[in-house]
Amino acid sequence: MSTALGTPTLEDTYARAVPGLVLPFTAAPAPDPHVVALDEDLAAELGLDPEALRSSGLLVGQVPEGVRTVAQVYAGHQFGMYQPRLGDGRAVLLGEIVAPDGTRHDLHLKGSGRTPFARGGDGKAALGPMLREYVMGVAMHALGVPTSRGLAVSTTGERVPRDTGPLPGAVLARVASSHLRVGTFQYAAAAGDADQLRALADHAIARHHPQAADAEEPYLEFYRSVVDAQASLVARWMLVGFVHGVMNTDNTTISGETIDYGPCAFIDRYDPQTVFSSIDHAGRYAFGNQPMIARWNLARLGECLLPLIDADSEVAIENATAVVTSFTERYDGYFAQGMAAKLGLAEPDDQLVRDLLTLLADQQIDWTTFFRARPRGEARDLFLDREAFDAWAVRWEARRDPAADPDRVNPVYVPRNHLVDAALTAAEQGDLAPFREMVDVVSRPFEERPGLEAWTEPGTGPFVTYCGT
Numbered sequence: 001m002s003t004a005l006g007t008p009t010l011e012d013t014y015a016r017a018v019p020g021l022v023l024p025f026t027a028a029p030a031p032d033p034h035v036v037a038l039d040e041d042l043a044a045e046l047g048l049d050p051e052a053l054r055s056s057g058l059l060v061g062q063v064p065e066g067v068r069t070v071a072q073v074y075a076g077h078q079f080g081m082y083q084p085r086l087g088d089g090r091a092v093l094l095g096e097i098v099a100p101d102g103t104r105h106d107l108h109l110k111g112s113g114r115t116p117f118a119r120g121g122d123g124k125a126a127l128g129p130m131l132r133e134y135v136m137g138v139a140m141h142a143l144g145v146p147t148s149r150g151l152a153v154s155t156t157g158e159r160v161p162r163d164t165g166p167l168p169g170a171v172l173a174r175v176a177s178s179h180l181r182v183g184t185f186q187y188a189a190a191a192g193d194a195d196q197l198r199a200l201a202d203h204a205i206a207r208h209h210p211q212a213a214d215a216e217e218p219y220l221e222f223y224r225s226v227v228d229a230q231a232s233l234v235a236r237w238m239l240v241g242f243v244h245g246v247m248n249t250d251n252t253t254i255s256g257e258t259i260d261y262g263p264c265a266f267i268d269r270y271d272p273q274t275v276f277s278s279i280d281h282a283g284r285y286a287f288g289n290q291p292m293i294a295r296w297n298l299a300r301l302g303e304c305l306l307p308l309i310d311a312d313s314e315v316a317i318e319n320a321t322a323v324v325t326s327f328t329e330r331y332d333g334y335f336a337q338g339m340a341a342k343l344g345l346a347e348p349d350d351q352l353v354r355d356l357l358t359l360l361a362d363q364q365i366d367w368t369t370f371f372r373a374r375p376r377g378e379a380r381d382l383f384l385d386r387e388a389f390d391a392w393a394v395r396w397e398a399r400r401d402p403a404a405d406p407d408r409v410n411p412v413y414v415p416r417n418h419l420v421d422a423a424l425t426a427a428e429q430g431d432l433a434p435f436r437e438m439v440d441v442v443s444r445p446f447e448e449r450p451g452l453e454a455w456t457e458p459g460t461g462p463f464v465t466y467c468g469t
């Protein structure tokens with residue numbers, strides 16, 4: 001177990017469990033590293049001393065003698081197209097840290113050099129996208145959404161060439177409960193080594209869904225647990241208005257955490273068609289498509305697990321199909337519960353929610369503002385057609401639980417895209433003040449504070465977000 005140190009004990013249970021799914025890789029040295037963001041709360045949760053950590057070199061990949069750092073291999077469907085070999089092209093798993101509370105976390109770097117999986121990429125990352133991932137992780141964690149979290153962002157002292165010209169290079173040190181992806185199972189299943197696939201599944205069960213080990217059909221129960229964790233996760237995304245942007249199967253976790261923040265963003269006005277990502281031309285990963293896409297990705301996981309679920313492939317298919325089909329009901333249940341909490345209802349009411357969503361879409365109402373508007377008159381003022389709102393609000397009133405406290409679940413502040421954009425642009429030009437303010441704002445999303453009014457205003461979009469490359 002790690003103590004309050006800068007350099008924790010780094011374990012390698014993953015690399016030992018599935019040696020065929022990792023390659024040794026050492027982070028490229030950073031010529032002139034500077035820590036520009038460090039999550040001290042997260043450091044403390046991991047039992048690490050922030051000051052020691054800053055000077056340890058660990059945040060740019062300097063590990064103690066004898067620690068084997070690795071790049072992980074995975075496959076995946078990118079925008080629906082199967083890629084048999086993706087893997088960490090510019091990332092490295094430094095190891096696993098067991099926190100003082102006994103929980104296990106991957107410590108992973110992104111932007112740490114070209115690995116054998118880099119294909120055409122340079123293995124590097126620019127400061128802006130790494131800061132985006134960092135702040136999004138802070139916001140999502142504060143909103144109660146399971147997520148990987150940025151421990152630190154360090155500039156490297158290098159400049160990295162990008163389409164717009166050279167940008168300051170950076171490395172993100174991130175922490176996740178693991179980096180097991182649907183794509184990891186796709187790679188293992190395609191490799192055709194039954195023992196390795198089983199070892200991967202057993203590792204995933206022990207690490208994330210241990211109750212499945214005791215079930216009558218452990219692998220089917222494991223599958224059900226992943227489906228449920230993802231249904232819950234995506235419902236939370238939809239409740240806070242988060243668009244992941246690149247829901248490829250390699251960006252879909254087994255743990256049920258949000259991972260691989262690329263061109264992600266929060267919606268302003270409610271519109272299920274919202275797409276921010278510059279690379280999502282067809283709108284495959286539009287806001288409103290996310291539940292359906294998650295289910296599709298989970299169907300791909302199910303295909304991988306078939307040989308473990310039952311030796312009789314027909315039985316396996318039948319059982320796995322029932323599980324993936326249950327995604328919709330699970331998702332609907334989580335979403336309905338979440339909306340009931342957001343509206344302060346005594347119990348879920350699907351028709352009331354459906355009608356609200358139609359109203360919000362028709363009248364282009366800002367998602368975050370609507371749920372936080374108090375008193376009701378203020379919510380009414382958001383609508384152009386106020387009579388339509390009034391008719392709905394009468395029904396809302398009748399179903400409200402007077403004891404409910406929706407402010408607990410409805411944020412005042414989310415990282416609004418136009419402000420994220422401005423803060424990241426300033427950071428790339430050397431001014432980190434707007435970024436630091438943004439981290440502070442979104443780390444306490446539910447508590448209204450004076451002077452932060454700009455953070456409650458929707459942008460005048462449309463805004464485009466770019467991939468982390």
Ligand code: AMP
Pocket residue numbers: 086087088089090091114117118119120121122123124125246251260262467468469
């Ligand atoms: P992403 O869309 O960020 O999830 O990345 C998809 C794949 O591309 C992963 O295998 C990444 O490791 C790889 N990749 C993205 N950017 C780079 C880069 N600059 N250099 C090398 N590989 C990259």
Ligand code: MG
Pocket residue numbers: 250251260
């Ligand atoms: Mg990815």
